[in-house]
Amino acid sequence: MRGFTWRAKQRHRPGLEVMAATGRTHGFESLEEMRLLVALDFMRASEVLSQPFRLDFEHVHGQSWHIPDFLAMVGSGMWLLDVRPMELVKEEDALKFAAAREVATACGWRYSVVAGWRPHVWSVLDHLSSRRRPVRDLLDMRTQLLNVIGGQEGRVMTFSELANATSVPSVGRANIVRLLWHRELGVDLGSPLRDSSLIWEA
Known part of the structure; x- marks a missing residue:
């Protein structure tokens, strides 16, 4: 839904991550999103779409829209995912995540917001991924x-x-x-x- 752009002095870190499970590169807009792609690779996600669709929805205060970060096929099920560090989640973000969860539920998908990692999990996954080729x-x-x-x-x-x-x-x-x-x-x-x-x- 959005292009991945690079420019001088930008505050986020977009890029492309190669996933062994899909055999393709996948776009990400931050280091936190890149870490999630590594985790999905470890989980053997057979398909991953970055920013798969735009969700337009109404709420009591008007209208809003949201683009989820990833849609992944893990095993035989679909998983809609957003990535936002816990300290950066604002009230309007929580509203968008709630709308995305409702859509996922209606479609029979799982939904998660990746807001951080348990201690040591990311460092171990990062090391394991060095030997995935x-x-x-x-x-x-x-x-x-x-x-x-x-x-x-x-x-x-x-x-x-x-x-x-x-x-x-x-x-x-x-x-x-x-x-x-x-x-x-x-x-x-x-x-x-x-x-x-x-x-x-x-």
């Missing part, structure tokens, strides 16, 4: 890692234990991150990713 696994690290941790049902290992159990631990570390991104291994996103983080087979 396809690569050649010349040392067959994927098989090594899954054989080690999948040897016993319900087995849990620390990040360092799992990496050290491979033939080349430094390469094993990078591949653990890759398998975490692709959800073949699991980790608690509520804590920083460190050597003591518990890893399990997803």
